[in-house]
Amino acid sequence: MKKNKFGLDMDASLAAYARAKEMQAVEAVGMDCHIGSQLTSLDPFLEALDKVMAFYAKLKDMGLPITYLDLGGGLGIQYDEEAPPHPTEFGQALVSRTKDAGLTLVLEPGRVIVGNAGILVTRVVYTKDTPSKHFVIVDAAMNDLVRPSLYGSYHRLAEVQEKGREVRTVDVVGPICESSDFLARDRELPGVESGELLAAFSAGAYGFTMSSQYNSRPRAAEVLVDKAEAKLIRRRETYEDLVALETDAL
Template sequence: MHHFEYRDGKLFAEEANVTDLAEKFGTPLYVYSAATFRRHFKAFDSAFSGLDHLTCYSVKANSNLSVLKMLAEEGAGMDIVSGGELYRALKAGVAPEKIVYSGVGKRPSEIKEALTAGILMFNVESVAELRRINEVAKEMGVVARVSFRINPDVDPQTHPYISTGMKKNKFGLDIDSSLEAYKLAAELENVEPIGMDCHIGSQLTSIDPFLEALEKLLNFYQKLKGLGIEIKYLDLGGGLGIPYDEEEPPHPTEFGKALMDKLADVPLTVILEPGRVIAGNAGIMITEVVYTKSNPSKNFLIVDAAMNDLIRPSLYSSYHRIDEVEQRGRDNQEYDVVGPICESTDFLARDRELPGIEEGELLAVFSAGAYGFTMASNYNSRPRACELIVDGDKVIVARKRESYEDLIEKEL
């Protein structure tokens, strides 16, 4: 569910007319709905109310400071993967004890920053990383709380680029190696193993892979207990999908019920790391049609948004619904919706049925709230877009549009 709807053929974001927003703030333009963010977080978090749990929003999905502040006010913790994301989370007012730090390549400086802040724990992804964390913690005279990311070799049945829990992936440790890693952690003086972590992939449309991974983790938990290693946290990651097209992902309540059935008698605090399911349908991207073009085999809509603004279609061949901002009732035609970047992969949609579109008209690209702006770049020296948050009838400039001067500021 989201708060973008048509009223008399005109698209509104909550109480704001999207055409008016584009005229005032220009395009390309990201527009987020505050009500949708809040609604999605509450719906997700409440689905696990029967469990002792902590919901840590995955910052990489949408890291805008205003978004993080809004979710922190709702009680969210944060799942981070870099020192920059730690900095953002702390600036947004997130309590350090609600922050978990994932990622395969944490640098010593980033480890030190996280230890100084006092985060809940590191999700460790290799023995080399464990030793590095122990070294940094020893230099600082502290004990680092750690969890190991266990790779359960479960097929998440998603796009291979966003599958993370199989043997061939770079993430985590296999179960046999994990056992040895926990033994080592128990021996080291400056780390304390307090959790287990698992994240099998993104945009999952079934809870079966989650439950298959959970079964393996619970068996592993018993092995740890047998070694006298008592952990407190079970981090199941994120990855629950959203409907971009015709997908029918499970509702969080279905996931919550399944976890409660499995974990009712397990004395662990469950950590969940939703990102896309919170942010994805809370945002749209608005773009203007600069030119229309046809050749004997194709009709093109050349728009002012490009793969540097929204890379998912080019990177993953991902589907995003595209529609008019103002519906005019024209007959459908088949188009490729393409951007101005000098790459053949610069497209937002191919072979898409859309009403007849003319130059100067606006299109809305839906489900752009997650992995949209966060993956944007300045390729072709294109300034990044403006981000707005609409909260009822209030419009907040969450990020100003970049200028040409911004592009070269660090180069002078």
């Protein structure tokens, strides 16, 4: 969007291509456009594509040897009740609009590849009832999965072992000293008890990569599950890891 820091608008891009054309050591061979993330409809992509294709016509008129079109990433996944288009549908729509243009298509999918391949498993530390809320305090926190506190994002939560208990409305929060440390607010969840495990779904993208050691919390382990086999692919961090890069210069 215009208010955001990324990219060049169409006018500035045109000027940049014109400048590149004058440069002996630069050959402008492609166009690149990334319009955003977690898009659950094809319309914005196709609208952007139409604009880029009109722009492409101008570049061709300028005699530029454009052969690549990179449409970025952004295809959404299902976190809650969204119904994003399947990548096949996306691909077909792109191909039908670009097939005669002689361009090599490049895409940069991120979340759609791995988002729903990962869960964050967390243990209930204790539960706390106040006059206005029921809290489920878990041992994962905003440092492990920041999307709820950063963007208000929804991540489905479920018991690892379903026990058919009555559902209540709870806030699932972490142990960090921030009111914004939560995984879910006002969420219907079966009455879980301390020691039990919960799974936060759709944590495969922008989950671990956005995690931090805030509050002196070593980051979680990562485990690859392949059918019945589970392999530790990144060990849990230790307190020593938290200070491992510090020098004794002081």
